Amino acid sequence: MLEITASMLIWGTLGMFVLWSKVSAIDLTFFRCLIGALSIGLYLLKSGRRISFNRSTLIISLAGIFAVANWLFLFKSFQLASITIGNMAYYLQPIILLLLGFMCKFERFSWRKVILILLACLGVALTIRLDSFAVPNMLLGVSCALFAAILYSLVTLMMRNIHADIFVIIFIQLLIGTLMTAPLASFSVPAPSSWWCLLIIGLVHTPLAYFLYYRGIKKASVTQIAVLSYLDPIVAIISDIMFFNQHLNGVQLFGISLTFLAGFMLIRLKLR
Template identity: 30%
Template sequence: MMNTRRAGTASYAGVLAITGLAPLVWGSTYAITTEFLPPDRPLFTALMRALPAGLLLLAVTRKLPQAQWIWKAGVLGVLNIGAFFPLLFLAAYRLPGGVAAVLGAAAPLISLGLASIALNDKLTTRKVLAGVIGLFGVALVVLRASAALDTLGVIAGLLGATSMASGTIMTKRWGRPEGVTPLAMTGWQLTAGGLLLLPLALLVEGMPPALDASAIGGYLYLGVIGTALAYALWFRGLAVANATSVAFLGLLSPVSAAIIGWAALGQSLAPLQVLGMGIALGGTLLGQLATAPRPAAQPTPEPVRTAA
């Protein structure tokens, strides 16, 4: 019996480890955006990240939503993609990267509140403490004393975190139709979000900019690796794991971004930032321990009575 419980725990941990690859990949978004993509085009960048990847997945899976899943896929596509992507890039353009990352790190705390309402997931002190610890760790990693605040940027960052948290919780609440793979669900949401972004990008930013080879390569990476594959892993994890456990994995993204900035862009890492990484990882781990489902208690077998 004990071996069965251990196997189940190991399997659950394996799902979380694979799901955690998604926010680790998302941590490269800032470096790709600043080094390879056209500046000041948040809507176009969000569109290029979502729609081509969504259409590619639709072509690969050959599965379209039916009946009530047409509007459900649309709602999830708006929350996870269509609203989240432009809010994320708007916050990144208007705020120092550290401030934007801290606002995004509030998503686990928002998820805890939403899960208590939508999923009847009990809100505990331990869960909230894990979220606060993770947020504090991220702040140590990315914040600078000279960081300036922009009202619109702060609002965009908080709305983006709320949109992502809402999409995570509703994805868990609705699940997915029988026979539909996480890859197909990812394609539905990316396409729905991309179709929302298409007219917005044209109306607000005008015609697409000229793209050189590095920009094309950057968009390909963001679309295929950073979006299609990463979101497929994310939604696969949501189908199996606790929604708030998955939400806490989002704290890995700013830590990944800081490490990539140090390794690839020559940015320095101060001792306080390294300490912040450890605290953020500790908050992530505590979040997993606080939100992981408890194995069901096994009934104690009654002793066999023999005839006297």
């Protein structure tokens, strides 16, 4: 589970680099895919690894489409709402993952889990605050985050049982992402101050983090993956408070605590 933990800590800092880059969501997704694909492609060439095409390649490709769409909607949610609000809406993802696990029979159904899931959802709702939807673009930002969460859950389930070279998997998905977003990208040259953000997102938050994540999910249960996923928003919220002067009131802090407590109780149920 160390790999998943490390990937979540890395992804927790993604939002601040997205905002610091001051690049549109579609251009950001394009550069993320392009930089990541070039770095992984060079590694594959140097190491002499080959890409084989089979049934797994089709699943990897479809998961890649979902993953790239997930990034696009997540980036947009950060820009429309905030890192904290976008992340808390996005991190209904572990709940969606568990529900899909119940439906696909990867996880045993239990009313205790359902109650904890509902408590986590309530916590997210308190964090977002219904009155915040009066703020322009807030509803759209939250909707983007929720849609990204659904896509991310599908990617996780699709990739759990894929036994292929992790670097090949990441390269295929980033190549698909580059081709998907290229027709929509503006190709405007980012400001010099934006390039270091793009490079960190393209190299650290993408090849490195996905290598750790895909390696880790093969060793963990759906419940463990779901709960460890909450490390991401914890880091994201801390970064939002430290670097973007995000202020949380008592209700929002209670909502965050409720969500994380419900997640902690879920993993305790799994470990018994």
